[in-house]
Each structure stands twice: as structure tokens, then as C-alpha cells.
Amino acid sequence: MNKYSVKKLSQLAGVSVRTLHLYDKMDLLKPSVRTGAGYRLYGEKELLRLQQILFYRELDFPLKEICDILDDPAFDLMQALEEHKVALLARKERINTLIGTIEKTLVTLKNNTMLQAADLYEGLPVEKVAECRTAAMSKWGKDMILEVEDTLRALGSQEMAAMQTELNNITNRLTTLIGDPQHEKVQQCIARRYEIITRLTGGKIAPGKLEYFRTLGELYAADKPDVTADGLPSRQMAVFISEATAYYHKNTRH
Amino acid sequence: MNKYSVKKLSQLAGVSVRTLHLYDKMDLLKPSVRTGAGYRLYGEKELLRLQQILFYRELDFPLKEICDILDDPAFDLMQALEEHKVALLARKERINTLIGTIEKTLVTLKNNTMLQAADLYEGLPVEKVAECRTAAMSKWGKDMILEVEDTLRALGSQEMAAMQTELNNITNRLTTLIGDPQHEKVQQCIARRYEIITRLTGGKIAPGKLEYFRTLGELYAADKPDVTADGLPSRQMAVFISEATAYYHKNTRH
DNA sequence: TATAGGGTATGACCTAAGGTAAGAGTCAAG
DNA sequence: CTTGACTCTTACCTTAGGTCATACCCTATA
Known part of the structure; x- marks a missing residue:
């Protein structure tokens, strides 16, 4: 021996x-x-x-x-292995999600087409903007559009940039929380998001304002099917946010 | 504020x-x-x-x-994200391997048909054993087969069981190391494996002995295509072991 | 004004699986 | 007898915080 x-x-x-x-x-x-x-x-x-x-x-x-x-002679090895396998599958699923998130973030970074805040319409094809404004005015009224533009400009470029960065962050964070719209952390993000949008739109969200924001966003993202209006990485994300927001408004008294 | x-x-x-x-x-x-x-x-x-x-x-x-x-303003976020993605992909790949290993282990456990050591032929269909022995004797000589059987019995059931358990362990471990046959840890396992097999076959590996062991193993694993002769979980594994063993013998003087 | 309750700060110890190092003892060869 | 290799124990470090313990701060109410 x-x-x-x-x-x-x-x-x-x-x-x-x-x-x-x-x-x-x-x-x-x-x-x-x-x-x-x-x-x-x-x-x-x-x-x-x-x-x-x-x-x-x-x-x-x-x-x-x-x-x-x-x-432990009574230890059930097979069961342990089965459970471990399930845990590994969960880990793998999570990693898949993370990889997806990173890829979306990279897309967003590569064609960073968020509103650039300083000059509302800079960088956009002039004729498209005009067309869009005209259409929006006839749809929601000229005053509404002017009000939106005033609100945005009144914020000043710094605050504007800050808020948009934060909106960006929140969307990013929501990307990682996708799943249960009623989840506590999701609702925290939604609350924050609602607050910012409220401020962005000058105190109250009237019908038309948000839509015009969206339309502007879509102009920027026109040729990138994977990035929707306000920087949302996907349609799935948009659905998720709208569900979470609906739940938020149902359970909140403003 | x-x-x-x-x-x-x-x-x-x-x-x-x-x-x-x-x-x-x-x-x-x-x-x-x-x-x-x-x-x-x-x-x-x-x-x-x-x-x-x-x-x-x-x-x-x-x-x-x-x-x-x-x-760090000079930090390259995109590169960091790309690298992180690669790291996550590697983690995912590793988890996939682990899941595969667990599944193979479960298969091996479920139809645990390793040689049971105590009684060489117990549990095998009698006529198949006879057929196998006869074929083996005519192929490698009667004396060789008897010698194998003597060697196995001479070991005693305890040592026999111990060695087979260890062979089992080594194979399991090799499963987790699959990839580079020349890797240090792989070669350590191969060395250990060689030593045990040498002892199992009574001091030297004569042509025929190992083959008979294999044939016996195949009897046990006849209806499980995924589990090969000596408990190897797959053909891929068998190839890997044989490559690693070839490298081992080329670089070792006995 | 005193006190109770809740918020806060700091510090310490704990987790998993070891890496790394310090200081001291052990062993075999020259 | 010394040298070098080996070994022992002890202790501190790592991640991203969790969980006390103790003490301080603030405010509302009796």
C-alpha cells in the first residue's frame, strides 16, 4: 500500500x-x-x-x-443531478438573456439615434420633418405641436440631456427586468419613467404629445427595424413597458 | 433640487x-x-x-x-461589451458541456451496467456469455481467456471493485476535460488509467486481453448505443481517450 | 422638555473556494 | 551539520454584499 x-x-x-x-x-x-x-x-x-x-x-x-x-448513504444522487441540471439550465437561460441584452445595447450604441436634445430637428431630413409636423398638426392641432416644441426647448439642453440619459438608463434597466410587469423593481422603473415623461411634456400628458414624441423618434429610427421609437430595443419591450405602465396606473392614485 | x-x-x-x-x-x-x-x-x-x-x-x-x-472617459464601452459577450458565450458553452455530462452520467446511472466485479458473468445472458467466450478463445487462444479470468478473480472482489470504481471516476473526470488530449490534467488521468488497466490485466497488456475486456463490456452495454465498452459515454469520448493515450505513450518511457 | 420610534453611521464578522504569504518545524542528501 | 525541499499552521485577501451591534441623529407626541 x-x-x-x-x-x-x-x-x-x-x-x-x-x-x-x-x-x-x-x-x-x-x-x-x-x-x-x-x-x-x-x-x-x-x-x-x-x-x-x-x-x-x-x-x-x-x-x-x-x-x-x-x-450520506441516503443521498439521492440521481435527484441531485436532475436538480442540478435544472439549475444549470436556468443559468444558461439567464446568460442567454444577458447576451441578448448586450447585443441590443450594442445596436443602440452603434446607431445612436436618440434625440440629441440640443437641436430638436438637427440631423433629420428636412422634408421628412416638415411632412411629419404638418401631419401632426392636422392630427392633433397646431397649438399642441408648438407647445411640445416650446416645452422641449424651455428645458434647456442640459436638463434635457440629463432626462433623456435617464430615460435611456431606465429603458436599459427594464430590458434586464423583462418578464413580470407587476414586479416591484419594474414598477419602480415605470414610476420613474412616468415622472420624467411628465416633466418632458410640460407637466401633463395630453393626448397627442406623446404620440408626437414617438413620431419624431420613429423618424430617427426609420431604417432600423430593431430599434423602436423612444429607443426601445424591440416590440417585445414596448409591449412589456405598456403592460407595466397599465398596471402602474391602475394601482396608483396621482 | x-x-x-x-x-x-x-x-x-x-x-x-x-x-x-x-x-x-x-x-x-x-x-x-x-x-x-x-x-x-x-x-x-x-x-x-x-x-x-x-x-x-x-x-x-x-x-x-x-x-x-x-x-474613465477613455474607456471603450463597445469593446468592453463585446468582450463581455464573448465571456458570456464561453460560460454558456461550459454550462452546455456540464449539462451534457450530467445527462450522460444519468444515463450511466440509470442502466448501471458496469462490470459488477464479484461475479464476472453474473447478470449476463448465459448463452451470450458462452458464445462470447468461445469466440474469444478461438480468436486469442483459450489460455489467454483463462488467464484473464484468473487475473480478475485473483484480485479479490474488494480491490476489483475499487479499481473499477476508480476507472469509472477517471472516465467521468475525463468527460469533463474533453478537448485537448495533450492537456496536463488529461495526461494525468490517462497515466492513472493506464496504471490501473495494467494491474487489472495482470501486469502486462498482451494483445487480446484488453479486447476481451471490451467484448465483455459490450455484452453489458449491448442495447445502449450511447454507452460503449468500458463505460465510455460516447464514441467521441472513446476517440478522445485513444488520442490522449497515444500521446501519453509517445511521451513516456515505461 | 423628555422620551419613544425610526433613520443613520460605522465597524465587525460571515458567506465559497481557495491564493498567497509568514514563520516554524521536518526530512533526506551531501 | 548544513542546505534545500517539503510540510505544518495561522492569517489575511478576494466578490458583493447580509446581518448584527453599538451609538448617534431627528422629530413627533405626551
Whole structure:
């Protein structure tokens, strides 16, 4: 029966000495014997056990649970594996969402077409703007449109930029929270969003104002089907926000 | 300009007060001002910044990196996002591998048909065993087969079980390491595996012995196409092991 | 004016799985 | 007998906070 020192065993198994010390202290892998000087010596059985430990560790099982797997005879390994698999699937799903979010953010960054605040119509094709204004005036009335433009200009470019940046942030954050419109954090974002939009539109949201904002936004995003009016990354997102907002208004007294 | 206390801001943003303390200490989010009593007060700009922080945090960016993103004007956000995406893709790939490993392990557990060590042929259809033995004897000689059987029996059921468990472990571990046959840890496993097989076959691996082991294994695994001779979870795994073993023998002097 | 309740600040200890280092003891070879 | 390699224990560091403990601050009410 040959014995392995910590170093030999660590090299054999490809782990650090520290790891063996740790496993010893947490009763996951004890040496078969200690020399008079306190040196740890491991036998074949321990090497065997270490192999098992490393297998489960590689699967991202926490060491405590590995301890149970190996020591508790009543432990249901198959069930543990099934559950672990479910947990891994959830992690994978979350990562997929994150990757999607990043991709959308990159798209938004690449063709950053948010309203640039300083000059309302700068950068837009002149004839399209004119067409849009005319259409909007005949739809919601000339005064409404002028009021919107005044409100925007009155804010000053700094505050305007700040608010739009924050709207941007909130939309980004909502992207990460997509799912349950009634979720607490979602509702917090919606409340904040509502407040900003209210201020953007000069104190109250009259019919027509928001729509005109949207129409302007659509002009900017005309050739990017993936980025909707107010910077929303997708139709799914728009639906989500409108659901969350509906719930918000239903449960809030202004 | 309204100011938020820690609690108000924490409720507004859906984080804990502790989190705000932490972000303060690590210079990620400082209050805009402190009262005479040392109370933290945050303004709109800070709320804005917190929204950004939470967005990147949700994407699993470490807080230190968020600090850079927000404070370093030279920071290349797009590149950071691209890199982060790559990292997330790698994590996802790893999780996929883990899920695959678990599934294979579950298959192996469900129809646990590894050699049961104590009684060599127990549990096998008698006529198949006879047929197999006869074929093997005519192929590699009667003496060889008898020698194999003697070797196995001579080991005693305990050691036999131990070694097979360890072989099992090693195969499991190799499953998690699949990829580069020359990788250090792979080669450690292969060395260990070689040692055990050598002992299992009575000191030397003569042509025929291993093949007979395999044939026996195939009997056990006959109706499970996914589990090959010696418990390998797949053909891919078999190829991987044989490559790694070839490299091992080429670089080792026995 | 005193007190009760709630908000706040700081500091300390805890999590998982070790990395890294310090200081001291052990072992085998020259 | 010394040197170098090995080993021991102890302790501090990492992430992103959670959870006390203790003490201070503020305000409303009796």
C-alpha cells in the first residue's frame, strides 16, 4: 500500500496543496494517516475519493453538497443531478438573456439615434420633418405641436440631456427586468419613467404629445427595424413597458 | 433640487442600504453631499448614475469594471461589451458541456451496467456469455481467456471493485476535460488509467486481453448505443481517450 | 422638555473556494 | 551539520454584499 504526500497527491490529481488542506479541514477528504510530525499521508482510497470529488466539483456542485453525495448513504444522487441540471439550465437561460441584452445595447450604441436634445430637428431630413409636423398638426392641432416644441426647448439642453440619459438608463434597466410587469423593481422603473415623461411634456400628458414624441423618434429610427421609437430595443419591450405602465396606473392614485 | 436619503434612494432603485454604503466606500457612487451629522444625501445625478450601475451589474459586470466604464472617459464601452459577450458565450458553452455530462452520467446511472466485479458473468445472458467466450478463445487462444479470468478473480472482489470504481471516476473526470488530449490534467488521468488497466490485466497488456475486456463490456452495454465498452459515454469520448493515450505513450518511457 | 420610534453611521464578522504569504518545524542528501 | 525541499499552521485577501451591534441623529407626541 503506497502512501502519497500532499504534494504527490496534488500533482497526481492536478489540484493545489491548499485545496487538500482545505478539503481536510472541511472533512471532505481526510488523509488516511498522519506521521508523527503531522504530515498528511493519503492512500489509494483517498485518491479514489478525490477523483470523485473533482468530478462533482467540475460540475459546479458546492463542496458541501459533494460531501453529502459521498458520505450520506441516503443521498439521492440521481435527484441531485436532475436538480442540478435544472439549475444549470436556468443559468444558461439567464446568460442567454444577458447576451441578448448586450447585443441590443450594442445596436443602440452603434446607431445612436436618440434625440440629441440640443437641436430638436438637427440631423433629420428636412422634408421628412416638415411632412411629419404638418401631419401632426392636422392630427392633433397646431397649438399642441408648438407647445411640445416650446416645452422641449424651455428645458434647456442640459436638463434635457440629463432626462433623456435617464430615460435611456431606465429603458436599459427594464430590458434586464423583462418578464413580470407587476414586479416591484419594474414598477419602480415605470414610476420613474412616468415622472420624467411628465416633466418632458410640460407637466401633463395630453393626448397627442406623446404620440408626437414617438413620431419624431420613429423618424430617427426609420431604417432600423430593431430599434423602436423612444429607443426601445424591440416590440417585445414596448409591449412589456405598456403592460407595466397599465398596471402602474391602475394601482396608483396621482 | 430634491435630495434623497439612503433609504429613499434604496427604495427608489430597489437596492439595499448596505449596497449604497458599499458603493460609497468603493467610490462607485458617492452622495452629492453629507449633512452635518454625516448623513448621505443623493441628488438626481446620483440616481441617474445608480441606474447605469444597476444596468451593468445586471449584466454581470464586476463593480470595479463598472467604475471604469462610468469614470474613465477613455474607456471603450463597445469593446468592453463585446468582450463581455464573448465571456458570456464561453460560460454558456461550459454550462452546455456540464449539462451534457450530467445527462450522460444519468444515463450511466440509470442502466448501471458496469462490470459488477464479484461475479464476472453474473447478470449476463448465459448463452451470450458462452458464445462470447468461445469466440474469444478461438480468436486469442483459450489460455489467454483463462488467464484473464484468473487475473480478475485473483484480485479479490474488494480491490476489483475499487479499481473499477476508480476507472469509472477517471472516465467521468475525463468527460469533463474533453478537448485537448495533450492537456496536463488529461495526461494525468490517462497515466492513472493506464496504471490501473495494467494491474487489472495482470501486469502486462498482451494483445487480446484488453479486447476481451471490451467484448465483455459490450455484452453489458449491448442495447445502449450511447454507452460503449468500458463505460465510455460516447464514441467521441472513446476517440478522445485513444488520442490522449497515444500521446501519453509517445511521451513516456515505461 | 423628555422620551419613544425610526433613520443613520460605522465597524465587525460571515458567506465559497481557495491564493498567497509568514514563520516554524521536518526530512533526506551531501 | 548544513542546505534545500517539503510540510505544518495561522492569517489575511478576494466578490458583493447580509446581518448584527453599538451609538448617534431627528422629530413627533405626551
